[in-house]
Amino acid sequence: MARPLIADIDLKSLHHNYAVACELAPLSRAMVVIKANAYGHGAVACAKALETVAPAFAVASLEEAEALREEGITRPILLLEGIFEAEELPRVEALDLWQVVHSDWQLKAVLKYSGAHPLTVWLKLDSGMHRLGYDPEVFVERWSQLLASSDRACDLHLISHFSSADQCDTSQFEQQQRTIDAVCQRLNAPRCIANSPATLVKPQTHGQWNRPGIMLYGSNPLESELPAGITLEPVMTLRSRLIAVRSLSAGEPVGYGARWRTSQPSRIGVVAAGYGDGYDRHARDGTPILVDGQRCPLVGRVSMDMLTVDISHLPDADVGSEVVLWGQGLSVDEVASHSDTIGYTLLTGILPRVPRRYHGG
Numbered sequence: 123m124a125r126p127l128i129a130d131i132d133l134k135s136l137h138h139n140y141a142v143a144c145e146l147a148p149l150s151r152a153m154v155v156i157k158a159n160a161y162g163h164g165a166v167a168c169a170k171a172l173e174t175v176a177p178a179f180a181v182a183s184l185e186e187a188e189a190l191r192e193e194g195i196t197r198p199i200l201l202l203e204g205i206f207e208a209e210e211l212p213r214v215e216a217l218d219l220w221q222v223v224h225s226d227w228q229l230k231a232v233l234k235y236s237g238a239h240p241l242t243v244w245l246k247l248d249s250g251m252h253r254l255g256y257d258p259e260v261f262v263e264r265w266s267q268l269l270a271s272s273d274r275a276c277d278l279h280l281i282s283h284f285s286s287a288d289q290c291d292t293s294q295f296e297q298q299q300r301t302i303d304a305v306c307q308r309l310n311a312p313r314c315i316a317n318s319p320a321t322l323v324k325p326q327t328h329g330q331w332n333r334p335g336i337m338l339y340g341s342n343p344l345e346s347e348l349p350a351g352i353t354l355e356p357v358m359t360l361r362s363r364l365i366a367v368r369s370l371s372a373g374e375p376v377g378y379g380a381r382w383r384t385s386q387p388s389r390i391g392v393v394a395a396g397y398g399d400g401y402d403r404h405a406r407d408g409t410p411i412l413v414d415g416q417r418c419p420l421v422g423r424v425s426m427d428m429l430t431v432d433i434s435h436l437p438d439a440d441v442g443s444e445v446v447l448w449g450q451g452l453s454v455d456e457v458a459s460h461s462d463t464i465g466y467t468l469l470t471g472i473l474p475r476v477p478r479r480y481h482g483g
């Protein structure tokens with residue numbers, strides 16, 4: 123039998139979550155953020171699953187876009203950070219990609235480039251996150267410059283990103299929203315500013331376009347619970363099995379560094395999954411794991427290929443018992459909180475040696 127660790131990817135749930143993003147913003151078009159291999163879910167499979175309903179995709183690099191084009195994805199694809207060097211522009215044109223322009227060196231490259239067609243540019247406003255983009259005053263100048271260069275750049279959109287749309291304290295979010303509103307009013311610019319948290323709970327951010335990512339994969343990015351009436355379905359269920367069961371007396375250590383010890387006679391299950399697969403080594407004792415559908419605590423340090431779980435309360439659990447690390451029945455967000463991280467890192471962190479198995483396509 124093959125190693126039992128598998129990432130089951132439910133494409134019906136991906137469709138469900140995409141429909142939620144669309145229903146929450148009925149006047150917007152939702153581009154599917156599919157960077158980082160669709161947050162670990164497989165970019166090509168997810169793009170193919172959503173191609174008939176999604177008007178565009180967004181990725182982080184030309185290489186990610188190229189991989190989609192090679193597999194026959196013909197929808198528009200936006201490069202969220204634009205080009206990384208001017209030499210990429212011929213491929214951007216050949217692949218018919220949309221690009222963010224966030225810096226003057228990119229703007230100069232676009233204006234200098236003489237292709238057969240003007241390039242589609244999404245100009246990035248730094249509304250207060252201070253990562254990428256132009257300050258408002260400079261943004262307005264660059265926007266006019268691009269408008270005057272319609273032989274080189276076309277179909278301008280304003281794009282900006284929120285640092286804190288997920289948070290209960292809304293002051294930073296509101297400052298950014300005011301900055302964006304002021305610039306949009308001056309320029310009458312079509313906007314694309316909503317990520318998943320803003321799509322979920324900030325309807326005032328919804329623009330001509332939105333850019334949901336993590337919510338499409340079923341993880342809740344908000345500091346708070348999802349609002350009543352909104353359900354996201356987990357797309358990835360990380361499954362494995364018990365490959366050994368040990369009976370230990372009280373006071374025995376388990377795993378590297380003997381971090382955890384039995385306090386009573388215990389049954390310990392060994393699961394085929396470890397940090398060499400992307401399961402977080404920071405997971406603390408007590409991180410929930412489902413064995414035969416029942417919650418059990420992780421005990422002891424996560425190894426590269428295995429981890430250990432206390433199954434003392436499950437007398438029927440044995441070698442071959444089904445294990446769910448996260449997904450159906452156990453949210454990735456809850457698991458992430460036990461490693462002081464977020465669902466994003468766990469999902470994107472699943473390594474290539476874990477086979478993806480697709481359903482519902």
Ligand SMILES: *Cc1c(COP(=O)(O)O)cnc(C)c1O
Binds near residue numbers: 202319334
């Ligand atoms: C990744 C990304 C998104 C999607 O963010 P989520 O929080 O996953 O919805 C949107 N916009 C930009 C610029 C991004 O880099």
